[in-house]
Amino acid sequence: MARRIEVALKDGVRDARGERIKGEVEHFLHLAVAGVKTIDVYTVDALLDDNELRKAAAEPFCDPVIQNWSIDRPQAAGFDFLVEVGFRPGVTDNIGRTAREAIEYITGRPFRDGEGVYTSVQYLLTGKLTREDVERIARDLLCNTLIQRYQILDAGEFAAKGGVPVTVPKVTGETRGRVREINLEISDEELLQISKEGVLALTLEEMKVIQAHFRDPAVVAARQQIGLSSKPTDAELEAIAQTWSEHCKHKIFSGNVEYVDEQGNREQIKSLFKSYIQRTTATVREQLGGRDFCLSVFKDNAGVIKFNDDWSLVFKVETHNSPSALDPYGGALTGIVGVNRDPFGTGKGAQLIFNTDVFCFADPFYAKPLPTRLLHPRRIFEGVVEGVEHGGNKSGIPTVNGSIVFDDRFAGKPLVFCGTAGIMPATINGAPSHEKHINPGDLIVMTGGRIGKDGIHGATFSSEELNENSPVTAVQIGDPITQKRMTDFLLRARDRGLYNFITDNGAGGLSSSVGEMATECGGCRMDLARAPLKYPGLDPWEILISEAQERMSLAVPPQHIDEFLIMAKRFGVEATVLGEFTDSGIFHIVYDERTIAYLPIDFLHEGLPPMELRGVWEVRRHAEPQPEVKADYTGELKSLLGSLNICSKESVVRRYDHEVQGGSVVKPFTGIANDGPSDAAVVRPVLDSFEAVVVAHGICPRYSDIDTYHMTANAIDEGLRNYVAVGGSLELVAGLDNFCWCDPVKSDKTPDGEYKMAQLVRSNKALYDYCTAFGIPLISGKDSMKNDFYDGAVKISIPPSLLFSVIGKIEDARKAVTMDAKRPGDIVYLLGKTANELGGSEYYALKGFIGNKVPQVHAAKALQRYRALHQAITAGVVASCHDLSDGGLAVAAAEKAFAGGYGISLDLTRVLKAGNPAEMTDEVLLFAESASRHLVTVHPEQREAFEAIMSGNCFASVGVVTAEPALSVTGLGGEVVLKGSIDEFKEAWQSPLREL
């Protein structure tokens, strides 16, 4: 019989968790609650004697200084309502797993099959609340009903029942091994129905390609020999759907596109990926010649570049948008631990050195009605921030760079970009670490977590728009500790040369990981009955495609398997041999020796015909606000500093460990009070060296409303100028592109698909044009193409967004520069010209306009200036450097001033201007977001040296750092047009999100 252990805080001990919930109930649900207390509950469903149970309760479960424990005796008292929240059956319960291990240490014997520990939390609410209020608190705050269940008892019911009844959320089921055959000799309509009902996300054309394959007489004959009929099995159809999903196959990026520009010129593009992204890298590598530092691009889970002769650098950025929309905490947690496995599964495996996060949300204070099924942006904000916090911090990987972008269209789908970099020895056991091969005969080994129903159809589901019926099983919950144990173990196995190949199990599960590995040697034979399961009751196809987390797939040579398995056991890591790699040409899957899938590798990976797409570009004009001439812009600057996209994100950033591993050089916050916003991060991955990695990013979806070409150009430039601002070298710098788009395929649901497709084409064109001009090779990337919400009535599409991440190095970290003004008397220089480019700016957004004059990037001049700036930084003549982006010069100057604790006085007449002089107003000069500009301070003694290095570039001395702590700007007319104390600007900048 299951027993309930309760652990409650002693009287007088502060309940921080309860207080936080109380605050959220009041702030978020606008309900008055007098108090919230919490109790931890462990439901132990295992055969233990009373002594063992008491030991478990008293020792690992209870902290005797602050807590009391009880067994089968409720501790709740003095409440009006009690809500107990636990997991639904089959949902990953990390604490339950740790609790079980703790008991096993005490008893010295492992749990038997079916035994387990399940955790839940009791919330004791006091106050004048109705049952409906409590229902709301439970449903909208305490519990995500997708993965959790709750029960509510008032004090009377609690007394009548003698406490909360025992619930054991155990998955019950029989080992099934059921395999269905699917008849494809049916009407087109029925074919589509199979795809839709099975969440296969296959189009009719794709279903017909599959139909044709199973009609092929040669295929039928081969299947007959192995004992299969001419009908595909469910496992086969699922494997094909995973492999061909937009998520895995990037059909839109590999499709054929007809692009029509605004003048009606037509262009045929064969694969955006090949034509623009791959070609960018090929072109840049050619330009680099002997200085090429790319080691492995586009072919592995992450890109690999050279760091120095001894080390290689690995980087990847992923998105996890759809799961984060449904379960913000679990989705985001899985996002970060999932992307960790990409560099970890690249080459022979990399040690992870930092994370980067960029989130796109709707306004957390959003007050308009939302379609059902959409969670409130504030809740998504809270959940995503916490999920990534837990995933990153618990994995011991510093989160060093990121940002949060706000636009109400992200209510339809939030964007959760998570990036991870790693480092690996350039060679391991004498071979290049970024290369790996599989030999036929190598064993298929899966390590890490067990397989459950979690994450089934994640890959195909994220290839569809979010709607009311999005499946529950598409959500997984990550477990950083299981993964940490696995990575500790595998790095050691790597160094001992125990495996030939490693890759991660992400989207599509074993079907994708082993399926892709099988292309290395030409086949595989895998027995799914050997796979370790979380609970019985999974059919083979479910085992094949489950996206249960924390798993890696490896190819282990038979001679090393014993050592590999013994070491795994010692590290507390489950490792299982599932079969072997072959050269049969077949993706051969059996269940208990019975064949359930027999698919030619060529068909699986090359059988999909390219999509035919069309993009038609049109220039869309937006209302252009009248230029405004005012005597004073101080209020505008304050409003800008307090706008969501510009204001301080410190309350979020402080929750992320950005210093673990000991190599942090430029941190997210800098300046006299450690609270000025850094432009980029500098990290020393090898502690006895001063060579360091520099990482930065650019993202500006607002410009997409005008033209995605310039949105992309600005994102690339923003990433690079941030990178350069701290001292990043232009000799070794690479880029990663992450496209997050709304569905660009024209259909009934997406009548404007051709415009969105054209936006995508234009973005790719800019990617090629600017990366080649800047000399940045793209080393990896990802696209997420269906970021829409559609419930049949309301459609919300995100603005087309490109995250451009930049990674490179600084030869000597001791030369790095931060953005804060350093001393009074230092000269302030503005590098680059300012043009009448307020289109898409934060300033216009504040006034409710988009405008049309989007900033243009002049790459050749910018690059030359960036090189000179880098030389100045390396020469040690730059005291501080800050990039100009959202909010333009005024915001950059304010940030530089208050970060440094000094004032700055600027003279707009001295700013270098581009374009029609008649259009140059104080408004433009203060707030335009013209690209490629930096605000630099230089000590007067270094003036000559700085100006000598910068000569030949556009730069001007525009002011001075002052002891008086005020920002003061003289306008074109010679009058002061903006003045305020740095404290008031800082307060405006810090207050909006301080409490979140």
Added chain:
Amino acid sequence: MKQARAIVITGNGTNCEREAAHACRLGGFDEAVIAHISDLLTGNIRLDDFHFLNLTGGFLDGDDLGSAKAQANRLKYARIEGATEHLIDQLSRFIADGKLILGVCNGFQLMVKMGLLPALDESYLEQSVTLTFNDCGRFQDRWVYLKVDPASPSLFTKGVEKGLYLPIRHGEGKLLADSPATLAAIEERHLAVFKYATADYAAASMEFPLNPNGSVHAIAALCNDNGRLMGMMPHPEAFVHRTNHPRWTREELPEEGDGLILFKNAATYVKEKLL
């Protein structure tokens, strides 16, 4: 010549092993071994062969049962493979031999929950204080000023003048004692080695963010009566070079970071007393 040997235990969610080992080497240890807990449990590595044990930062077992609780349980019950002794026996011997232990962050949490600190009157393995959730309710990464108690018996802090400036990175750093008597004993015997303080190190502070977690008496670190065991929430291994400092680009700082002195003192002590 005999070697001064440091060990850093890792596994199950320990995260700071590399920088801790690096700090030991910079501090003067001849060797700093990163040992996975499985190396100890298989008997491949024995604590007896080392002089300085580092229990360092991380999220042992995800802090699932409360910070470091599951590891405290593991160390208590886990048996060494093929031997009659438990790991706890090696640890007790290590302490009895007069060797040094430094617990940082998660390692400090582990030490108090195992009852290794403050261990008044050598009452080892009896828990009398705890580290629990920060008053602000959140994980925090920020730098703090730590006022040293010059009268503390800690042998790690010799030569620390006013205090140290170090980062904290934790969600559960608020120190609470089981009774006023315990707290009084800690104060009387000067076992609270460091307290969260104002920027001039003049006064202990209960104000957030100077005191980032609300610890009673602003306690940030504890040692035992003989000063050979010490635990602290701030991370000394995270500030061993000036470029670790958040304001190194604007302040004149010595090459060495504040945290290094603890490791130097440990190495000196080992070389003078234990070799």
